[in-house]
Amino acid sequence: GIQVEQSPPDLILQEGANSTLRCNFSDSVNNLQWFHQNPWGQLINLFYIPSGTKQNGRLSATTVATERYSLLYISSSQTTDSGVYFCSQPCTPNAGKSTFGDGTTLTVKP
Amino acid sequence: DTAVSQTPKYLVTQMGNDKSIKCEQNLGHDTMYWYKQDSKKFLKIMFSYNNKELIINETVPNRFSPKSPDKAHLNLHINSLELGDSAVYFCASSPRVASYNEQFFGPGTRLTVL
Numbered sequence: 482g483i484q485v486e487q488s489p490p491d492l493i494l495q496e497g498a499n500s501t502l503r504c505n506f507s508d509s510v511n512n513l514q515w516f517h518q519n520p521w522g523q524l525i526n527l528f529y530i531p532s533g534t535k536q537n538g539r540l541s542a543t544t545v546a547t548e549r550y551s552l553l554y555i556s557s558s559q560t561t562d563s564g565v566y567f568c569s570q571p572c573t574p575n576a577g578k579s580t581f582g583d584g585t586t587l588t589v590k591p
Numbered sequence: 592d593t594a595v596s597q598t599p600k601y602l603v604t605q606m607g608n609d610k611s612i613k614c615e616q617n618l619g620h621d622t623m624y625w626y627k628q629d630s631k632k633f634l635k636i637m638f639s640y641n642n643k644e645l646i647i648n649e650t651v652p653n654r655f656s657p658k659s660p661d662k663a664h665l666n667l668h669i670n671s672l673e674l675g676d677s678a679v680y681f682c683a684s685s686p687r688v689a690s691y692n693e694q695f696f697g698p699g700t701r702l703t704v705l
Contacts, residue, residue: 512693514693514694516696518632522698522699522701523698524681524696526693526696529693565632567634569634569694580636584633586632
């Protein structure tokens with residue numbers, strides 16, 4: 482099946498700093514999603530981004546499907562950005578399952 | 592107007608008991624899923640149903656039995672609970688329309704087996 486590799490595994494930032502999280506895939510990319518799991522355990526949809534670039538406030542994401550990776554940018558980080566960021570990708574285009582990366586744990590310090 | 596809901600939110604039980612977790616979605620999606628998140632935060636798919644039909648079953652012990660009475664509900668029943676079943680269980684749904692397959696997750700059920 483598709484392998485999903487996220488980097489870095491852990492990231493500690495000072496409030497106000499910018500960061501880039503990366504997701505690499507072993508096979509072609511489609512239906513790619515980014516999630517934020519907050520400290521209360523909720524999985525929040527950030528982006529559905531099979532290709533191209535999307536922006537939502539301080540967050541943006543870019544997927545380069547031909548090169549099998551996606552990037553999540555967080556600008557002017559806030560303490561509420563802390564948590565675990567996951568990317569996920571279905572194993573095949575119409576598969577009823579997704580493979581999740583192991584996540585990037587982000588800690589933003591005040 | 593919660594999109595994907597799960598009950599209960601917390602479940603504490605003894606080894607050997609049988610328990611169920613319920614999931615409902617009001618998004619009109621055809622596909623529903625159960626995921627398990629272990630203590631290291633790794634998320635693994637367990638089951639996937641499309642229109643009440645099981646389409647994915649990922650080497651999950653037979654003690655776990657999903658049931659989908661209709662496409663808006665996917666319940667998870669667990670027999671003879673073991674310590675290793677302690678985890679957070681997430682339900683999710685997606686439309687699977689053509690190539691669009693964005694998943695939406697419920698709030699999770701934290702299961703603790705004592």
